[in-house]
Amino acid sequence: MVLALLACDVPAGPDRGRAPARVADDQPVADDQLTVLDSTFEGDVSGWEGLGDATVRVSGDDAHGGSRSLLVTDRAEPWHGATAGVTGLLTPGTDHTVHAWVRLGDGEPGTELQLTLEHRPGDGADPAYQHVDSATVTADGWTDLGGTVTAPTGTGEVRLYVESATSLADFLVDDVTVTRRAEPVETDIPALRDVLADDFPVGVAVGPQDLVGRPAELVARHFSSLTPENALKPVSVQPAEGTFTFDAADTVLDFAAAHGMGVYGHTLVWHRSTPDWFFTGADGEPLTDSPQDRSVLLARLEAHMRGIADHLRERYGDDQPVWAWDVVNEAVDPRQDDGLRRNEWYRVLGPGYVADAFRLARDVFGDDVLLLINDYDTDSPDRRRVLLDLVERLRADGVPVDGVGHQLHLRLGADVGRIDDTLDEFAALGVRQAVTELDVALSRTSTEELGSTPPERLDEQRALYAELTTVLRAHAADLTSLSFWGLYDTRSWLRTWRMERPYEAPLLFDDDLQAKPAFWGVVDGAG
Ligand code: XIL
Numbered sequence: 001m002v003l004a005l006l007a008c009d010v011p012a013g014p015d016r017g018r019a020p021a022r023v024a025d026d027q028p029v030a031d032d033q034l035t036v037l038d039s040t041f042e043g044d045v046s047g048w049e050g051l052g053d054a055t056v057r058v059s060g061d062d063a064h065g066g067s068r069s070l071l072v073t074d075r076a077e078p079w080h081g082a083t084a085g086v087t088g089l090l091t092p093g094t095d096h097t098v099h100a101w102v103r104l105g106d107g108e109p110g111t112e113l114q115l116t117l118e119h120r121p122g123d124g125a126d127p128a129y130q131h132v133d134s135a136t137v138t139a140d141g142w143t144d145l146g147g148t149v150t151a152p153t154g155t156g157e158v159r160l161y162v163e164s165a166t167s168l169a170d171f172l173v174d175d176v177t178v179t180r181r182a183e184p185v186e187t188d189i190p191a192l193r194d195v196l197a198d199d200f201p202v203g204v205a206v207g208p209q210d211l212v213g214r215p216a217e218l219v220a221r222h223f224s225s226l227t228p229e230n231a232l233k234p235v236s237v238q239p240a241e242g243t244f245t246f247d248a249a250d251t252v253l254d255f256a257a258a259h260g261m262g263v264y265g266h267t268l269v270w271h272r273s274t275p276d277w278f279f280t281g282a283d284g285e286p287l288t289d290s291p292q293d294r295s296v297l298l299a300r301l302e303a304h305m306r307g308i309a310d311h312l313r314e315r316y317g318d319d320q321p322v323w324a325w326d327v328v329n330e331a332v333d334p335r336q337d338d339g340l341r342r343n344e345w346y347r348v349l350g351p352g353y354v355a356d357a358f359r360l361a362r363d364v365f366g367d368d369v370l371l372l373i374n375d376y377d378t379d380s381p382d383r384r385r386v387l388l389d390l391v392e393r394l395r396a397d398g399v400p401v402d403g404v405g406h407q408l409h410l411r412l413g414a415d416v417g418r419i420d421d422t423l424d425e426f427a428a429l430g431v432r433q434a435v436t437e438l439d440v441a442l443s444r445t446s447t448e449e450l451g452s453t454p455p456e457r458l459d460e461q462r463a464l465y466a467e468l469t470t471v472l473r474a475h476a477a478d479l480t481s482l483s484f485w486g487l488y489d490t491r492s493w494l495r496t497w498r499m500e501r502p503y504e505a506p507l508l509f510d511d512d513l514q515a516k517p518a519f520w521g522v523v524d525g526a527g
Contacts, residue, residue: 469525
């Protein structure tokens with residue numbers, strides 16, 4: 001294994017003032033770049049962990065950009081610090097520019113911190129380290145650690161480290177970005193939104209980093225609706241009670257507004273990405289199901305929704321771009337008698353929490369916004385049955401559930417006939433439907449680890465996308481939209497979720513933003 005360390009063109013020292021490609025603060029990303037990692041720590045730790053004994057948490061004490069950063073404490077050795085897995089985000093053999101802004105904890109004397117890329121080869125060989133940058137860092141201001149690295153080739157795990165040479169000082173990390181050069185966007189292929197213009201709007205889940213440089217061109221060309229991938233989740237919007245942060249969400253909302261696109265809101269009530277404070281009493285203890293605690297949680301949910309609605313009204317007046325909300329996400333569990341997943345909402349509010357959330361959402365967001373219940377594997381017979389029953393019951397009780405979101409996280413071999421049946425059964429209930437998070441994994445099982453991206457699987461994926469598109473178009477009258485969960489393969493959640501999968505390629509555009517066979521599958525299916 002050869003690890004190349006390219007000469008950093010980055011001058012050393014805390015006063016370095018050049019304009020690297022970045023999105024997390026106000027410097028523009030160069031037009032020919034794309035951003036594969038953008039950790040702003042405005043919401044949660046976004047995949048960062050303590051290295052060695054160190055612990056990390058998001059802190060509002062200071063920030064380089066926005067209002068929060070990652071605080072690293074409990075360092076027992078100089079190398080203990082902060083780390084994030086980036087295996088699936090880097091393109092092997094390709095140059096990447098990495099930046100991290102760092103600051104020492106209050107009162108700590110200046111010391112050197114360093115940014116490193118580690119590769120642990122899959123064959124058990126010794127790890128190899130690429131030094132990205134190091135600099136003397138103080139408690140008085142933010143220092144940029146940055147440089148260029150060539151991503152390792154071969155199997156194994158790749159991680160970013162922020163650590164020190166000699167000191168055990170607490171430190172803060174913020175606005176970590178990894179960027180690389182992007183190929184120009186193809187202008188001689190049809191635009192997806194034109195291809196499906198007679199059927200439904202075509203959406204894509206994006207973060208702020210997808211709305212600058214070449215990815216932004218790709219979004220603007222092909223899509224007519226945006227779903228903020230993470231920016232409207234509770235932990236992103238209200239990381240601490242009463243502290244609303246809309247920077248990331250506004251980037252998505254503004255882009256949509258500027259391009260005449262709608263925004264699909266995701267999500268209000270979920271068991272994940274929801275900060276603990278929602279479920280913690282003033283005494284620091286978990287809320288119980290007592291009447292008092294139930295009203296505390298309901299009041300918090302209402303305040304959360306109103307905070308968002310007020311913000312939208314202030315920023316956009318009557319023209320706010322959010323046309324739908326996933327009000328409740330992933331509530332179904334067919335193993336439970338009542339079909340509802342046991343989560344914190346359920347624990348405090350009981351099974352009525354779903355109805356409560358929809359009634360509140362209608363009250364707060366009004367009649368013009370579509371309210372959906374969103375779930376995964378809605379085509380699997382047991383989950384489908386439970387969701388059908390739930391939606392039927394809610395609507396019979398007059399709960400304002402307008403529709404059902406089918407995530408459609410599929411993999412090769414998916415049974416499209418079953419999806420067809422599912423759409424039929426929900427149509428019979430008279431509800432609207434949306435495909436909210438479509439992707440098609442190349443891995444055949446949740447544990448399969450691909451060592452490459454096999455061309456024959458890309459062809460199989462094309463055929464599946466084609467078959468699915470045909471079925472979805474046949475249901476166009478029931479479908480409000482078709483949204484893909486990510487813009488191009490590097491940005492797919494499946495590159496990192498459950499495990500690092502550098503060769504997973506579930507989307508329509510490849511690592512270089514170019515149309516894959518999957519893209520042509522959608523075109524095939526559109527006839
Ligand atoms: C995922 C995002 O894509 C990741 O970036 C994030 O780290 C975790 O959440 N179902 C959902 C989405 O409803 O919110 C999830 O998104 C993917 C599964």
